[in-house]
Amino acid sequence: MTASKTSAARRTLLATSAAALLTSALPPAFAQAKVLLRISTPAVPDDWHAKMWTVFKDTLEKSAPGEFDVQINLNASLFKQGAEPAAMARGNLELTTISAFDIAKLVPEFSVFTAGYIVRDPAHQQKVFNSPIGTEMFKTVAEKMDITPLATAYLGTRQVNLREVRNVKTPADLKGVKLRMPGSKEWLFLGEALGVTPTPLAFGEVYLGLKTGTIDGQDNPLPTVKSAKFYEVTKQITMTNHLVDGIFISISNKVWNALGADQKAKVKAAAQAAAKYNNDNRIADEKQMVDFFKSQGLTVTTPDLDAFRKTVQTAYLNSDYAKVWPKGMLERINNTR
Numbered sequence: 001m002t003a004s005k006t007s008a009a010r011r012t013l014l015a016t017s018a019a020a021l022l023t024s025a026l027p028p029a030f031a032q033a034k035v036l037l038r039i040s041t042p043a044v045p046d047d048w049h050a051k052m053w054t055v056f057k058d059t060l061e062k063s064a065p066g067e068f069d070v071q072i073n074l075n076a077s078l079f080k081q082g083a084e085p086a087a088m089a090r091g092n093l094e095l096t097t098i099s100a101f102d103i104a105k106l107v108p109e110f111s112v113f114t115a116g117y118i119v120r121d122p123a124h125q126q127k128v129f130n131s132p133i134g135t136e137m138f139k140t141v142a143e144k145m146d147i148t149p150l151a152t153a154y155l156g157t158r159q160v161n162l163r164e165v166r167n168v169k170t171p172a173d174l175k176g177v178k179l180r181m182p183g184s185k186e187w188l189f190l191g192e193a194l195g196v197t198p199t200p201l202a203f204g205e206v207y208l209g210l211k212t213g214t215i216d217g218q219d220n221p222l223p224t225v226k227s228a229k230f231y232e233v234t235k236q237i238t239m240t241n242h243l244v245d246g247i248f249i250s251i252s253n254k255v256w257n258a259l260g261a262d263q264k265a266k267v268k269a270a271a272q273a274a275a276k277y278n279n280d281n282r283i284a285d286e287k288q289m290v291d292f293f294k295s296q297g298l299t300v301t302t303p304d305l306d307a308f309r310k311t312v313q314t315a316y317l318n319s320d321y322a323k324v325w326p327k328g329m330l331e332r333i334n335n336t337r
């Protein structure tokens with residue numbers, strides 16, 4: 001071996017052992033690629049179900065330092081509202097919140113949770129989804145949609161929010177009102193059941209629609225009416241309480257199935273911490289929000305709730321949706337206390 005070849009070999013050896021030293025000095029997570037968790041949601045930054053993703057990220061960073069690369073995308077900036085399940089199926093998205101309406105498109109029996117006046121309140125919602133009902137329904141979701149629901153977040157109780165003051169006592173009083181609903185037939189049916197003329201529009205376009213008058217109103221829980229600033233462009237909130245709405249923090253099975261048992265437990269715990277943060281804050285907020293809207297000059301009215309309940313429930317029970325609800329499911333939900 002010539003002198004120059006010997007010193008080149010020595011340099012290579014030195015470099016290799018330095019790299020080996022560096023690698024062995026690093027925690028194992030840095031030696032491997034981080035697991036990418038891209039999140040997409042239409043939620044606005046000020047909303048609790050947007051802020052909860054930071055809780056998810058921080059919780060996971062504490063329990064599994066350096067193992068996950070959590071990327072939060074709000075305002076539907078990555079995928080438009082409702083397009084998330086398809087993006088997950090294509091492998092372009094790992095995590096999102098899915099509504100019962102999005103699930104019902106692919107798992108028709110889930111439409112029982114899109115029906116008005118079935119889930120009674122946030123506590124009932126948690127009990128239902130943490131009971132065997134949730135386990136069974138989520139199993140079907142995992143099989144048919146290739147996603148795993150990790151936690152149930154309370155979106156809030158949906159109310160009717162109108163541009164102009166109107167005397168609304170019963171569903172008949174909403175006849176002809178162009179009420180914006182998210183754009184799928186399951187959502188539009190909820191609008192029909194309420195007695196309005198449902199008008200599909202993406203969440204991000206609602207503020208302008210209300211401002212310009214292309215729609216007469218929209219329905220959402222009070223915390224969303226505040227965070228998306230719909231109160232600036234509307235004059236009335238009618239407290240119909242028509243849907244105790246839930247969204248499900250869900251992960252694509254493509255990434256879920258590749259995780260170890262320990263990682264799965266940590267991701268699930270982070271999702272549950274995020275949901276709890278959202279739920280506690282939304283529930284507290286809803287309690288004191290009527291005063292806020294009144295202070296902003298809105299009229300807040302209470303309609304004949306029995307009339308709304310009866311009309312909406314009858315519409316669902318007579319619909320094709322009810323035909324595919326699992327036998328006895330409605331009774332089981334009602335009997336969950």
Ligand code: KDO
Binds near residue numbers: 042219220224
């Ligand atoms: C909405 O578009 O009205 C809705 O409330 C529907 C929900 O399922 C959810 O998508 C929510 O918007 C967004 O997260 C924005 O708050």
